[in-house]
Amino acid sequence: MDFPVIKASGYILVHTPNILKEGGSTQTTTRAKNPDDEYLKKLDDYLRSFEEVVSYAPNQAYIGNILPDELKNIEQPWYEEQNFVEGNRYGDFGEIMPEDEFYVLLKHVDVFDLVKLSSDFISEIEPKVAEHSILKEMEIELGEGEEKSELEALLDKHAEPLYLGETLIGCVKKAHESDVNLNAHTILENLVAKASAVLSLKNMAFKNDLDLADIDYVLECSEEACGDINQRGGGNFAKAIAEMAGCVNANGSDVRSFCAAPAHAVVNAAALVKAGIYDNVVVVAGGSVAKLGMNGKDHIKKEMPVLEDTLGGFAVLISKNDGASPVIRTDIIGRHKVGTGSSPQAVISSLVTDPLDENDLGIKDIDKYSVEMQNPEVTKPAGAGDVPESNYKMIAALGVKRGDLERKELMNFVKEHGMPGFAPTQGHIPSGVPFIGPAAKMMRDGQIEKAMIIGKGSLFLGRMTNLFDGVSFVIEKNSGVKKQESSVSDTEIKNMIAGAMRQMADNLLGETE
Template sequence: MTNPVVKAASYCLFHAPDMVLTHGTTLTMERAKNPDSPLFEQVQKGLRPFEGVVAYPPNQVYIGNIDPDELAQIPQPWYENLAEPKRQGKLGEIFPMDEFIAMMKIVDAFELVLIEDNFAKAVIERLQSHPLFTDEDFAILAKTQAIDEINGLLDKKTAVPLEFEGKVVGCVKRAHEYDVNLSADIMFENLAAKAGGVLSLRHLLWNNDIDPATVDYIIETSEEAAGDMNQRGGGNFAKSIGEKCGCINATGSDTRSFCAGPAHSVINATGLVKSGIYKNVVVVAGGATAKLGMNSRDHVKKEVPVLEDCMGGFALLIGADDGVNPIIRTDAIGRHRVGTGSSPQAVTTALVTDPLQAAGLSITDVDKFSVEMQNPEITVPAGAGDVPLANYKMIAALGVKQGSLERTEINSFVEEHGLKGWAPTQGHIPSGVPFVGFAREGLLNGTLKRVMIVGKGSLFLARLTNLFDGVSFIMEPNSGKGSSTTVTAEKMVTVGVTLLGSEHGVEEVVRGAELAQRKHRNIKVVAIGPKGSTSLPVVEANTEEEQRSAMENLLRTGEIDACVTMHYNFPLGVTTIGRVMAPATGREMLIASTTGMSAGNRTEAMHKNAILGVAVAKGLGIEDPEVGILNVDGALTTERSLRDLEKEGYAINWAASGRADGQAVMRGNDALTGACDVLVTDSLTGNILVKMLSALNTGGSIESVGYGYGPGVGEGYKQIVNIVSRASGAPVIAGAVEFAADMANAKLPELVEAELTKAKLIKAEAADGVQKPPAKPVDQEITGIDVLEIEDATEALWKENIYAEAGMGCTGPVVMVAPEDLEVAMAKLKELGFLGE
């Protein structure tokens, strides 16, 4: 059986000051009892601006920018000792109110959330480059309502307001006239929990390069109840969240146990993974509007800002052992049993010392305990004390009772094994799990050896039992021995895009790269180019030269799986297979080939292009592609040689021309109708075809349709580099990113190798026994060699022990060598007559 590991963790906060007043129960109860209460104004005054929320040290800890140990060093009150205000963190992000409202609209599947036009426009514009929002989201946000209509619903009391900066910008309608479980208030609360869950899960997937399609199961673990009057709490938040995150292969369900819910959910997830039922299980929760401003009465009384102004959310990925990530031990789970009793020491024994004893450990063997991690700055003014501190003291006191600690060591134990609380008082959010992300990191880098996560819940709140509840689990480093699955299998594909070189400027390429990122949540787009040009991750390169070597490095190290670039010299034998949309029918067609050369001889090249085109088609999922040959010089010879190949057992599915003869030779008309899947041609003609078909609607200067000139393919070529032209517009660049990602997923080099082998095109080693010198990076071009002699020229250099590659430059064939070899190579080539003087 596999060990369950923690593969990723994300933590998000959602600033919601207006909702403190409209949906926090402290304020809504007050409004019901005393509508003229001074409390509303006091709370309003005590609310912080977004900047203050972002700079608040505990919030910076929540999203991973400040380590919990550092927090203990920052003097309190933390609201007066602010940190650097970074809304993005290593582990999460803090979202402002308007973006959260936008997400409530995006996740609404029943037209219950209405927003007005100006608000929508502003937020759509701001979110354009946000990696967690997609074009699909913007299309939903663009469906707006007139403010009069919204006010009308509010007047009739059939909706509750969505306010931003004190102004009504929308509303949430009731989902049923009489059913209280579908009232506007309940729908508001549930849609807020769903929106927080979606943002947290999207962040988890994006920040950790996880392909959403690899998630098998989702456990949602907030504290809300979704269901109508006949099945209050029927669920299923989990699937509704997965749907909005692209988790097309996941099912899921909701798990509840008040504040202990998340810890229960993680244990359930480990069980599902350990048993092999599912490989990747997500535990996710959004926040609770009800708890906003819960202690605000005490806060304003004690002149503390209203610190409960954010909802919390988190998402964790528990997966099968990858030999790297920290494991969750399944042989030492702590649990509060029905018969345990509710005295603090019975609870602490059941949750902490019993499981440690089962594992043969004592409390001092655990580096850090994560208990209820409530921020003490929120709870102390409300008379609830410092919750984590009290918990640590209990663990230490139990240690004293059991003889593993001296009484005088209580304080030092607390300091060493405890943490300062930083989590918002959102019930399920503080319960143990906020530390899982830091624990994962510490166990990965060796600063931590063992961590215990403890979740506790108060079940009396449901008035069904007075029993207490809680569970705990232990995290430890991965021994690296138990890896049963490959890590890369569920990695999201990363595609690089080089920014420099376009005739339409860096902006157009950035638009294309960002468009691709928005359209494809299962692709991670990385820009290679000047810093500051995009919100996408950037690998800096300030010249085309630097770009090329950065791209080659990233491909070599595997940091990117594929790259989209322009003006790139492939070695001879490598050619690109373009992909266009036939203008007459919208049918997609591959053009084999469009740049580079598969062979020096024209008909040999076209013959090879057909096979390479078939390999790329298979990579796109076209199992038996129809092949046609463009009626250019050499078409009939190529057809003959392919028919000969058929006789040797290589099956070809010939296309039929739309013209009266129905032959496999395609005419210009067939290029317009897309009469075949793979159109075989020489690469110069193919190049012209792609340009014409891509720029058909723009008057020619910008290519606006299709997927570009395609990936370079050829024998022994292992990289996936997709070519676009200097005239390619944003849509074509976005298409090229998608094409490149598809090729990476399909493992194109393997497909090419297999296809070439079947077609008996894999060459034997150089016949005269010339040994290639060891490969090294080559970036110097030698031009002026005749195309028919290019391979001989390369081999001639090999004989001189100079490493060289034959390539196809923009203006013709080139031999490429390393800078230090350039001079000697030129001289040699001149001497041998390959180059003129």
């Protein structure tokens, strides 16, 4: 069977301590309830520097400088200085961007002149923009900027502030006087999702020497929604991102299913390519402002830095089989059906063992499983435990119950077929897809043959259903066999068919005469 392939991927992080302070949902809610809350007073003392973020081992795994399995050999806590790794802000898959550069990108992707930057900031940041491999090619025009008094006047009109430390360097205006869907905070959230998605897409193209004009379709799968009072989540993020990234020949649409959306989007993209509707489909998502500092109070209680200080983003290109890139096995798709139920056993069965059973595969035939890959140093202080490890234990326990594993093999299965969590807790970002890039690299290097990507989502959060959600798919090392391309052009084929039909008509007429 001729399967579509993972042609390329890109992963980015953006260090945004000031957006965390001003826009993260925990901080915003706390400030509204009690502006003098002790947490807010202590927050500055527990924020990391950009250098600390770059040297943090899980972040280096996310952008591709180390493999996730290498985290097993690094002492924890990873956030302590003695356990830092030799970091580079640029990785095989993408980059870690500082907040000042991201403000430039935020301004660039704003097409309604809602982002205002100070003239002093613009003059200071322009040299950095000129040195950045991607930003310098984007023809960014920042203008002359605003005076501080003008920015302060906009804040009085409910604009969202943009800070660097204690310095006000800009703001985001509301887009409508009374529409809550277009207030300044919502516009900030949506522009952040758009800008970080553009950065992911541009990094994917840059790292893989791709021409984004070759992209046919874009599927965006973040957890944000853009619209106005008449259509609150009407969209379309995908086309807005495609426009800014330079995908001039692409159409696009948005996919939503909470954390499970990226896995749904990849399956949809694979189906579009396999059906021959499009040759090159990109799945992309930017980061979530609301998730910044989500567990910050628990981190500070444990006297540790607030680790949810980075936005995440990713982009994956699904294309026709090239005989080399990892294939997406469209015949091995797990799905959480409406009638599946929400017990751990039912969920794992529907997403893992059912699709494997249908294809005569056992759980040990999958070399690596990528589940909800949240960094455990973020989740454990908040009482959520080690999420990836819990998922791997459930898969192994089901294997023991089915007789695929012996009980004594359980923890060894977790170690060999799982990996440490390394993704930021950005909702949709950790849900399976962070391992697509490393899996492709490991397949190229002959380290693994098959990986299963599992996306899960909590649909009940929207108060429309109590149902759970999930979808899974298998990526596999390419066998090197691909569908042969015809050396004859479409026009030549059409002419040959037309000539044959004319000949048949002439023969029939001759017989009639």
